[in-house]
Amino acid sequence: MDNSILRLPAEQLFEDELNALIKAETDPVPEGWRMSPRSVKTYICGGKVGKTVITPKYIGHERLVEIAIATLVTDRALLLIGEPGTAKSWLSEHLTAAINGNSSRVIQGTAGTTEEQICYSWNYAMLIANGPSEQAMLKSPVFTAMEEGAIARVEEISRCASEVQDTLISLLSEKRISVPELSLEVPAKKGFSIIATANTRDKGVNDMSAALKRRFNIVVLPAPETLEEEMDIVKTRVEQLSGSLDLNAALPKDKVIEKICTIFRELRGGETLDKKQKIKAPAGVLSTAEAISLLCNSMALSGSFGNGDISDDDIAAGLQGAVVKDDKDVVAWKEYLENIMKKRGSEWSGLYRACRELNE
């Protein structure tokens, strides 16, 4: 593996696991896939193949993973919906890595995404010089996925303008792309499908049309159900990330992870975990993904400026940034500090003091 690359795609990061699964394959493999649906599930939910241990990539809700995989087997397109930070993109990346060994056929949906980016565009120099030809055509990831019988990913589909979203309707129902300039019709090969992800809570999203929604099987990814589950996810991801980021700091202790997850869950849910007290919830989403990046941040702080052990000050700085996104959040955060954290006893007092100092 090339260590100088900041973020390796899943199929390279977990190459050994994928190879082990392919080698040990006993079940029938659908056309265009590299392994059987069952192996895909093992790759994502974890398990063991021969001597290779498969690390779980998605924790909790195995059934949802099964539904997602089964959807792709039936040649239906898959739409993953959820709040920010519920591992939608993560799951879609790993699904394509396992099924095709290539998770890089991605279209990133933005307000500026155009129809050409979803179908095809032209190399205009060549177009002008030689006229329309296949060489002058720039194929989109969806186009190549159709040609190769593979899966393309459309990230943040709800950020695209509605008319751009609707381009997908004909692609998904006809399963072919037409290039009128070359009077060409490219039918999709078996194995072609699309995994799209969409956000439910962010601002600046365009609602998907009912027609488009009908072309997808929809899987809603929930926020982790229990504190333990969330801690598990945070721990695994922080371990993986700190390895590839060279953070020079010790991994956070379980207690620290528990504190962070508790704070996040309480602020997210608007009540304490024991359900005895109501809390003003800040406007931010406070996703699991943010908890992960907060901890990595704290590790970086302590690795670069501290003694390598995460201190309360390191966490406090991260927390402040994660929770307080606008002026109103300051009030909510202060109230949380005074009414909840202050009364939690000695174990929390260090963190409380560090947080309060930042708000003096």
Add this chain to the structure above:
Amino acid sequence: MSGVNFFGIRHLSPAGAFFLREFLIETKPELVIIEAPMDFEDAVSDIVRSETKPPFAILAYTQSVPIRTILYPFAEYSPEYQAIKWCDENNVKLKFMDLPSETFLALSDERIREAESDIDENNNQDEQDGQEAAPDQKPDVYELLSEKSEDGSHETFWERTLEHCENAEAYHLGANLFGANVRELSEKNGIDEKETALREGCMRSVIRSAVKDGISPERIVVVTGAYHVEGLKTWETDEEMPTFPKLPSLHTLMPYSYYRLSTRSGYGAGNKAPAYYELIWNGLCKNDRFYAANAYLSKIAEKMRVSGNAASSAQVIEALRLSKTLAQLHGGNIPTLRDIRDAATTCIGEGSFAAISAAVADTEIGTRLGEIPEGVSRTSIQDDFYRLLKELKLEKYRSVTAQELKLDLRENLRASSEKSAFLDLNRSYFLHKLRVLGIDFAQLIPSKQDSATWAETWRIQWTTECEIVLVESALKGDTIELAAAYEIKETVENTGDISVIAKAVEDAFCCGMSKAAGYAVNALQAAAADNIPFYETAKTMFSLSNVISYGDIRKADCSAVEPILKQLYYRACLIMSASCICGDDAAKETANAINMINSVELAQGFLETEKWTKALSEVSFRDDLNTVLSGLCAAILLERNKITNDELKTEVSRRLSKGVPADLGAGWFEGLAMKNRNGLIARLSLWESLDDYLKELDDEEFKRALVFLRRAFADFSSGEKDAIAENLGEIWGLNGEEVSEALNAPLDAASQQVIDDLSGFDFDF
């Protein structure tokens, strides 16, 4: 191998039922032995009648109190039911081999007594699974199974491997193996082990005696829970039968519902989705393995459309494909309930189960009710119940969906016969009797219109519990009327509280049972002579007053009740002031009583108002009684216009004058505010007095008064508070809106500080 054919089943299993039939056709046995209490054999002739429609149940109940019951439910797809029907169609001998129900009842009684200290878990009805292993060990074994199975659920495992079996042989072998494994897995404990051993011993002896009677073992088919197959294989060894405990009991057939079947799944033969299982059964009969999945998804779509949501055939097709793929992921071909439901969630519910949950409940559980032909194996009280239902034209209300029934108790002048003229009144009598018996068939909805003594609204819903309680009531009498009379008599005899007796009187009048009412009135008369606490008196008066108000319309003779009410009324007026010497906790009850007596006095014209106002005035003007109650009495007097504005003003300043402890003053005000708030708010002079009072207090006193006044105003609505603010504004010469705004504005830091300081204030001295 013993030669006897053992067919292991699960008690509610479509595939089991279907393949058992095939197996019977193939083996053509001479005798079929079924695992069911042997004394239930006499119910068979009724079970096979064409008018009997599953789901139904056999209910066995003890003949003495405490009543214990056990239930044996049957659905269309119960293997036992199909076996019974097959035997009847083909004239094959049938035998039941399990312990008699008397023994089950005795055992369950024993268990309940032992667990008496534990929580009372649906005691008497949860023993239906007497059929299968044993209730206590269930969770462990089946949890273990769930962990071991690839689906993570033993339920899905069973459905995938056995309900979707290819043929009879596979089911036969599979179920027997399953039973053997569960048996191995289960750790036994105490009574269950004893019970299982006892039952299997009994079953073995039945097989043995059948063989002794000259039927060759190969020609016997034994239908039993898969769990017991291993235990029964040793039937040949002679053994001595232990004696069983017994509780004298009777049994009867009763209609059952799918809803009930799903909620009491109990042991491993969970049947959380009876309507879905019926679909599997239909599919098997049609020889279409995918019928259940197709029908399930189409039904969901249909129900979604009926409720106004979009659900297209395309979605159904996609859901079907997805469910099949999900099944394949687990190595099956035919989707299980879980696969189908998840597919429906994804494709029809757009990923959210909540969107389809109502349709799912309808499709999986359904509202089917069983039917039993008239006059079959019922207790006489059941017969009476159904006869009355018919007579009173209430039959259409016997359904599992709740329906509302509005009754007009007045005579219908346009009706042709007397019977139909008083139909609603008779219905009311009947429903009240059921209420008295604790049969939860109809619930009286409190009327919003107090004056309409002739109107009643009931919410009627039939549940199997109704039937069970009904059968239990058989001990009280042979007809509904007799049982209700017995219940009322019982209540009167077993209580010393006069208010309970009065309630019984009220009940008796509601039921239109004059004899029982007479009996209760006599008891009441006797009790009324005793020394009765004030609150009890008030409650009793309230009940009696109801009887008198409603008596006319119910064609009841209340002449005996009036003198008792009068007597109680005089007594209440006399003892009221003495009862008002009490602490604040007791004052709540007393206040309640005063309000009740007040409404009785208002409702019954024959009571002397004079006496009541006198008693009220006494309490209101005396200083040595509980101040809250004094306040309340003043409020009632005010309401009844017995106090003038000036008198009130004087009273306010007297009560709130300097020197009277602040909590007493505020307590009085609290009592005053309990009644007729709008009247209070409208009296400007009152607020002036209150304002003057507050001005006189020093800081320390003010803090005390603040707390009590806050309490007095706590349950004023914001509209009422606004009105008060307006009054105060008037007094202070300010604009009402400004005052209201100032009062509703958030606290600034300084006032917050003041209030925070107050939290340390000790109010208890």
